[in-house]
Amino acid sequence: MTAQPVEWVLVIYYGPSAHRATYGRLEGTQYTKDYIQLSRKDEFIETVESLFPVPASGATSVPLTYKWPTGMAPGELVFRSADRPHLKWETSLGAPQAWRMSPAPSEVTAETIPGDPTRFKSTEADEELTLLKSRGAGQPYLMAIKLRDEPTTLHLRAYLADPNEDFAWANIQLVPQDIQTLVAKTSQQSALAWSMFQSGGVAPTSKVNDALAHLAASENSVSMISTFEADAGLALAAYLEHPGYGLFFDPIRNHDAWSQPLPLPVKIVSSVDGLLEALKARFSPPSQGDAVAETLEVSTEQVEAFREQIKNKNYEVDDSYATAKTRGSAQRAFSEEVKKIYDFRCAITGIDTKDFLVAAHIVPWSQDKSIRLDPSNGICLSLIMDRAFENGYVLIEDDFTVTVDWERVGDDLSLGSYLKAYDGKKLSAPLLYAPRPEYLQRRREQVTSTA
Known part of the structure; x- marks a missing residue:
């Protein structure tokens, strides 16, 4: 997964209050909270209400997913309670791992803060907090990072100020200066600091840099462009169209997840139009059909990211990501969802042998980047029906009736004989994500315009 633009960051000073909330529930003591208290200031409440819109009128909370590189947990942002807003977690699960203690934390564990999480007396649990500095951890800070276009997700991390060498992998100095400034505003008496960030565009990869x-x-x-490989050229063209600015965060990385793109050199800014023209002339994004796309190489990280997009109903795959590997990764995630809702059966022929099935886009991949992952823009078809649909031999009406374009079939008696059995038949549409009529109309219009 690539780094994504940061929209909002919350920093929490790890003092007695945060320690008691995240350590564990010790009945009859101060260790009974299953949430982190937030600010009651109007400014804070207005900010989080705009970032995390409530799902229904009158709702007092928003369901969240807490994520870190090795896991996730369900949670909730409660706007209205008896005391003040708070970030809650499932009581039975305890605090998210990323914010908890561990006897042996490291860069590859979910936990960052060293300590024994199994002591069940409040005096012993208090002692775990006082022992932090003697263990070389310095002062911990909890962080919640919200990325753009992720309205129900917070990425959690913990960092350490002034740790010894054994904990250098979690040093607060690894975060950008803007975040360090937030950290400096917190203390045991004023435990919270937060800020919005104006970030956007595309994060530059090492190839782009x-x-x-x-x-x-x-x-x-311009002549230098002729020396670039295709992947580098495509990535550079995408970046020059939407250069990154602000803060970026890579969810699959741990403490080294942050990046901050540098401004483009003046020389490049002044010639960007000519560079883009030259790049597009030399490199064109892949335009494979769906059947071919299902055979392309994929990135496991990208497939997972696209699955998450589909889950969050974010169906866009920008042309800035239009490399062959990403086309294959997007198709993999799209195909999994489409074939599943069609019960791994061709919606026209009923063929259910998986080797002969394709998740076909209704509005082609090349025509609309905003719905490339939309399951309602897909139909599970057999290979021959995918080819017939892609090339206009078969059309689907708004009421899901299949019609054959006999003029295109022409004198091919074998093809005509095969397609005749399905002419006038109804598509077997799924209950969930059925094809949208406007997508079917756009496909028919496209076929007509290219006839």
Whole structure:
């Protein structure tokens, strides 16, 4: 997964209050909370209500998912309670792992803060907090990071201020200066600090940074483009169209997840239009059909990211990600969802042998980036029906009636004989994510315009 733009960050000073909330529930003591208290200030409440819109009128909370590199947990942002807003978690599960103690935390564990989480007397649990500095952990801070276009997710981390060398992997100095400034505003008496961030565009990859460096150093930037590999050229074109700005955060990385794109060199800014024209002339994004796309190489990380997008009803795959591997990864996630809702059966022929099934886009991949992952823009078809649908031999009406374009079939008696059995038949549409009529109309219009 690539780094994503940061929209909001919450920093929590790890003092007695946070320790007692996250350590564990010790009945009859101060260790009974299953939430972190937040600010009651109007400014704070207005901010979080705009970031996390309530799902229904009169609702007092928003369901959340807490995430960290090795796991996730359900949670809730409660706006109205007897005391003040708070970040809650499932009582039976305890606090999210990313915010809890562990006897041996490391860069590859969910936990960052060292300590024994199994002591069941409040005096012993208090002692675990006082022992932190003697263990070399310094002062811990809890963080919740909200990324753009993720209205129900918070990415959780913990960092340490002034740790010894054994805990350098979690040093607070690994976060950008803007976040360090937030950290400096917190204390045991004022435990919370937060800020909105204006971030956007595309995060530059190492290939993009290398390409930018070569362009900046070259006397003739346009001629330099001829030396780039296709993946680098496509990535660079995407970046120049939407250069990243602000803060970025990579959810699959732990404490080294942050990045902050540098401004484009003046030389490149002044010639960006010519560079884009040259890049697009030399490199064109892959335009494989769905059947071919299902055979392309995939990135496991990208497939998981696209699955999450579908779950969150974010169906866009920008052209900035239009490499062959990403096309394959997007198709993999899309195909899994579409075939599942059609019960792994061709919606026209009923064929259910998986080797012969394709998740076909109704509005083609190349025509609309905003619905590339939308399951209602997909139909599970057999290979021959996918080919017939893609090339306009078969159309689907708004009421899901299948019609054959006999003019296209022409004198091919074998093809005509095969398709005749399905002419006038109704598509077997799923109850969930049935094809949307406007998508079917767009497909028919596209076929007509290219006839």
